[in-house]
Amino acid sequence: MIWSQEYECMSRHRLRELQLKRLRQTLHRVEQNVPMYRDRFKEAGITADDIRSLDDLKHLPFTVKQDMRDNYPFGLLAVPMSEVSRIHASSGTTGKMTVVGYTKNDISTWAELMARTFSCAGVTNSDIVQVAYGYGLFTGGLGAHYGAERTGATVVPISGGNTKRQLQIMKDFGTTVLACTPSYALYMAETAAEIGLDLHELPLRAGLFGAEPWSENMRKEIEAKLGIMAIDIYGLSEIIGPGVASECPEQNGLHVFEDHFIVEIIDPATGEVLPPGQKGELVFTSLTKEAFPIVRYRTRDISILYEEPCLCGRTHVRIHRIMGRTDDMLIIRGVNVFPSQIESVLLEIGDIEPHYQLVVDRHDNLDDLEIWIEVSEKLFSDEVSGLEDLEHKIKEAIHSTLGISARIKLVEPKTIPRSEGKAKRVIDRREIYPS
Ligand code: DLL
Numbered sequence: 521m522i523w524s525q526e527y528e529c530m531s532r533h534r535l536r537e538l539q540l541k542r543l544r545q546t547l548h549r550v551e552q553n554v555p556m557y558r559d560r561f562k563e564a565g566i567t568a569d570d571i572r573s574l575d576d577l578k579h580l581p582f583t584v585k586q587d588m589r590d591n592y593p594f595g596l597l598a599v600p601m602s603e604v605s606r607i608h609a610s611s612g613t614t615g616k617m618t619v620v621g622y623t624k625n626d627i628s629t630w631a632e633l634m635a636r637t638f639s640c641a642g643v644t645n646s647d648i649v650q651v652a653y654g655y656g657l658f659t660g661g662l663g664a665h666y667g668a669e670r671t672g673a674t675v676v677p678i679s680g681g682n683t684k685r686q687l688q689i690m691k692d693f694g695t696t697v698l699a700c701t702p703s704y705a706l707y708m709a710e711t712a713a714e715i716g717l718d719l720h721e722l723p724l725r726a727g728l729f730g731a732e733p734w735s736e737n738m739r740k741e742i743e744a745k746l747g748i749m750a751i752d753i754y755g756l757s758e759i760i761g762p763g764v765a766s767e768c769p770e771q772n773g774l775h776v777f778e779d780h781f782i783v784e785i786i787d788p789a790t791g792e793v794l795p796p797g798q799k800g801e802l803v804f805t806s807l808t809k810e811a812f813p814i815v816r817y818r819t820r821d822i823s824i825l826y827e828e829p830c831l832c833g834r835t836h837v838r839i840h841r842i843m844g845r846t847d848d849m850l851i852i853r854g855v856n857v858f859p860s861q862i863e864s865v866l867l868e869i870g871d872i873e874p875h876y877q878l879v880v881d882r883h884d885n886l887d888d889l890e891i892w893i894e895v896s897e898k899l900f901s902d903e904v905s906g907l908e909d910l911e912h913k914i915k916e917a918i919h920s921t922l923g924i925s926a927r928i929k930l931v932e933p934k935t936i937p938r939s940e941g942k943a944k945r946v947i948d949r950r951e952i953y954p955s
Contacts, residue, residue: 523639523671524632527779528834535835538779540574542807547571547580550813553598556591557815577782577805578793582816585618588758593619599811609657610757610856617657620757621811627666629808633763633777634667640766640775641726641751643697645672650693652686652700652708653731654854655679659761660731664699667763673697680704680854683711691722698727701854702734702742702750706885709745720747728753730762732851733842733952739771752841758817759804765839773826773838780808783837784816785825788846796825801846802839820847844953848946850880853887855924859945862891865917871899871910875936881949889926891918894933 522528530538547568550557560581561567571577588596597604603623610618622630643649649668653660661679668675676693678686680700686708689695698705705727712719724746730753742750754774755764764781765774776783784793785800794800802819806812824840850857859878866872873894881888893914899906911928918926937944 521639521642521644522833523636528636528775528777528836530779530835532835535778536574539782539807542779543574543577543782543805544568544571546805546807546809546813547815549598549810550815554596554813556587556596574782577784577816580816582791582803582818583814584818585758585820588618589616592616594621596814597621597811598813599623604811606662607657608659608662608757608761618757620659623810626760626810626812629780630663630760630763631666631670633760633780634663635670636667636777637728637751637753637763637766638668638671638673638697640768641697641728641749642769643668643671643673643726645674647671647673647696648676648694649673649697649699650676650678650686650690650695652678652680652698652704653762658854659755659757660701660854663755663761663763664728668697668699683708684715687712687715687717690724691717694723696723696725698724698746698748700727700729701731702729702738703732703853703882703885703887705729705742705746705750706738709742710885719745724748726751728766730754731854733844735952736841738952754839754842756819756821758814758819759806760809764804768830768832768834770830770832772830773840775830775834775836775838778836781806783825783839785823786818788820788822796827796837799824799840799843820845820849822846842953850878850946850948852880852889852924855922857922857924861922862918863945865921866891866893866914869910869914869917871896872914873933875933875938875943876945877936878946879949880946882952887950889924890929891926892929892931892936894936895930897933900930900932 551568564581604621605624606622608620651664653664655661665675665677726749728751739750752767753762755762765776767774782805784803786793786803788801802821802823804817806814821842822844823842826838848859875894877892879890907930914928
């Protein structure tokens with residue numbers, strides 16, 4: 521089922537015309553209203569008027585995550601606050617989060633894009649959609665909520681967590697579609713098995729999974745254990761939230777909603793645009809956003825672009841499922857975490873040597889973070905209670921700053937292997953990216 525035949529199946533020629541028109545509008549909007557873009561364009565010796573073809577896009581400077589931090593919280597908004605009807609922010613830090621804003625129209629556009637996403641899984645007004653993405657500043661919950669509502673489906677806004685209750689509701693309400701992170705879907709399946717609930721007997725038939733990396737093997741496992749079709753959905757707060765790209769029933773790459781976003785793949789080392797078929801970093805430009813337009817945003821996500829037509833009839837290009845990142849960002853239980861954030865929390869606490877290692881693993885389908893930290897010789901030879909206090913203090917600090925729980929393991933000086941080059945801060949045993 522295609523939600524918006526008119527736009528999703530548009531001829532490539534008409535689509536390009538529409539993109540160019542919307543791109544020029546967006547560039548004028550940022551040039552007039554956002555000082556950072558105005559300055560950047562000036563530095564690059566370019567004005568919005570100079571962009572006469574889609575090919576000219578490559579002359580514009582990139583936008584990066586640091587730009588959000590530098591303009592925290594509202595410096596990149598292109599409308600006055602009186603026109604902003606919603607704020608979201610990326611998870612991870614309480615300090616300088618990535619803050620994004622939406623006008624009423626933006627919220628409506630987003631709902632429309634998410635309705636397309638749900639339609640990719642065949643969702644109609646006969647469906648009952650359980651939204652188990654987190655509600656709140658994270659874009660997953662409310663993004664899925666508005667989109668599912670737009671399709672006419674019945675929405676169960678349960679948010680994440682409380683797994684047994686999720687399963688009870690799934691059974692009692694007759695949920696047909698589940699929206700959550702892929703690892704949480706597997707965790708639900710496992711909990712169902714533990715309590716003797718056979719998911720194959722329930723009406724559940726499809727799931728929309730994203731917000732973290734997963735693999736083809738994980739898809740197979742989810743589909744088998746839950747007895748459903750599992751659709752990969754992709755997005756990021758900076759671009760709109762979920763609703764940037766979605767798989768169709770062909771399950772062979774994610775269609776980028778190109779009437780609202782231009783996608784490019786670049787060489788992360790040189791910034792040069794790569795042709796379709798080559799692996800590189802995804803870069804997006806928004807075409808219709810009012811409050812928070814964004815030009816050439818470097819996602820750090822690695823993928824490949826496919827231009828071949830898709831059997832489903834949609835004409836929008838597809839991207840390969842996310843294959844990795846160009847930076848060290850980890851996604852732990854749906855929370856985006858940079859090792860540097862953990863480091864700064866650790867260094868604010870005394871008695872710690874600047875040697876630590878993050879060990880990330882997945883047990884029973886739940887991400888598990890263990891932080892190994894070297895403590896001073898003195899503390900280590902002190903009585904045990906000193907170590908326990910410190911462990912507790914670190915655990916609390918990590919939880920309150922980053923919103924994730926971690927197991928803390930304090931070790932003697934010189935326990936963590938030293939490296940001659942870059943320190944190896946992260947050991948990720950989850951094997952989540954496809955090889
Ligand atoms: O995770 C938005 C979202 C919510 C997408 C619900 C899908 C479903 P952020 O918190 O800003 O936004 O995190 C964005 O998550 O740059 C990717 O690294 C990763 N990511 C999102 N979707 C996928 C996916 C939301 N399908 C970051 N596969 C992105 C792999 C994904 N990684």
